[in-house]
Amino acid sequence: MxxxxxxxxxxxxxxxxxxxxxxxxxxxxxxxxxxxxxxxxxxxxxxxxxxxxxxxxxxxxxxxxxxxxxxxxxxxxxxxxxxxxxxxxHSGTVRLAAVPTVCQGLLPGLLQLWSARLPRVDVQVFEGDDEELPEWLDSGLVDAAILVDPKDRDKRSRLVASDVFRALVRRDHPLAAQAEIPLAELIEDGLISSTGGCEEQVRRIHELAGIRYAATQRVRELGTLLSLVRQGLGVGVMPSLGEAMLPAELVLVPLTPRLQRELVICGPASRPWHPLAEALVDSLDGPSPETTRRAGELLLA
The missing domain is CATH 1.10.10.10 (Winged helix-like DNA-binding domain superfamily/Winged helix DNA-binding domain)
Structure with missing residues (x-):
């Protein structure tokens, strides 16, 4: 053969x-x-x-x-x-996967940084959910990924950002003007949860609050979650990076209990890293340009 x-x-x-x-x-x-x-x-x-x-x-x-x-x-x-x-x-194509909130809230700044520091490297972005990204890394569909709260971190991986979870409500919601919203008050209006990302962290927030997790609606796509909340059919919980995705009718409000997630760029655990994946990580060392700091001011120095 x-x-x-x-x-x-x-x-x-x-x-x-x-x-x-x-x-x-x-x-x-x-x-x-x-x-x-x-x-x-x-x-x-x-x-x-x-x-x-x-x-x-x-x-x-x-x-x-x-x-x-x-x-x-x-x-x-x-x-x-x-x-x-x-x-x-350093030249060629490297395939990078990330969840939707990272693709919209953090990647634009990172892509500008990589374009400046690695001008001959083409970063192709693959958008997926929390469960898909590790599988894509293992299968070779992508060369690197920005994972959410990875349990096992390779020593070459890099913490690129962290953000907190917030309450997602309509701007005309009675709780929207509060400085922060307790989870117990938020879920009185019915929690809509996205199974395609962050549900594990939403469950953790319920554990911290001592409240049993019980979503009234569970949808896969984050866009569906935003649409249902916009129509006044419930409320949600999502990371602050997701603010870049919000329509004008919705707002993110600080939530208690407070939970932070870590965003880590890494390569596959089952085979050697692609050299350009290592180059992406190495290029994050040093001062960040203003374009990247504006990406939610979340990129870590």
Whole structure:
């Protein structure tokens, strides 16, 4: 069996984009080249990898092989980056994952910092929830991630920011003008919780308050949470970085008990770090530019 790197790149791109044409654009090749690469790969392994219908999806075999393909591609990308680094050049693409509140509240400042300090490094952002990010790191879908309160931290990881959880209410809510809102008073209006992120920390706040956690509504997407609170169907709890996502009708108010979360940038635990992931972490040393300090004033020196 003779499997090539271009075949694996085409396979991963089609799975990621669910489209041959979009994958071709992402790879900078023709659609026929992508189709040929997939077809020859399927012949090499003697089985179909993709279901070719509206919205291309992996077959059972494809789903089994894509994590291994990503691991191989991550190793190849890291090798190429290591060669460039040996010649004194930080260049190439590094894939970074983060949760929605970090993507909107912190990453814009970080991307400006990295653009200034690593001008030849292209940081591709992948947005996911708390449960997805560690899996993406392990599978090789991403090279680095900003994790929320990671339990096991690699010595090379870096605490980039911390923020506190606040009450999410409408601006015309009776409690919106208070200096802080006790959790017991907040949840009287019905708590809407997002299972796609921070639910573990919301449960912890309930434990600190000695209150049983019982959300009246549990939704996956943070956008759905914001929409329901905006319509007056309940209240929420979210980190202060999420303020960048709020529509004009909503406001974040300090909450008691107070709980802080830590945001840590790290690489995979199961394989060597991508050199450019290490470069992202190393570049955070030293004074931060004003553009990054304005990202909620959360970036740590």
């Amino acid at each position: 003779s499997v090539t790197i271009p075949q694996l790149r085409a396979f991963a791109a089609v799975v990621d984009h669910r489209s041959f044409s979009v994958a071709a654009v992402a790879l900078g090749v023709s659609q026929s080249a992508v189709s040929h690469a997939i077809s020859t790969l399927e012949r090499e392994i003697s089985g179909p990898l993709l279901v070719r219908s509206s919205g291309v999806t992996p077959t059972a075999l494809g789903a089994q092989l894509i994590p291994r393909a990503r691991t191989v591609l991550a190793a190849v990308d890291a090798l190429e980056a290591s060669v460039r680094e040996h010649s004194g050049e």
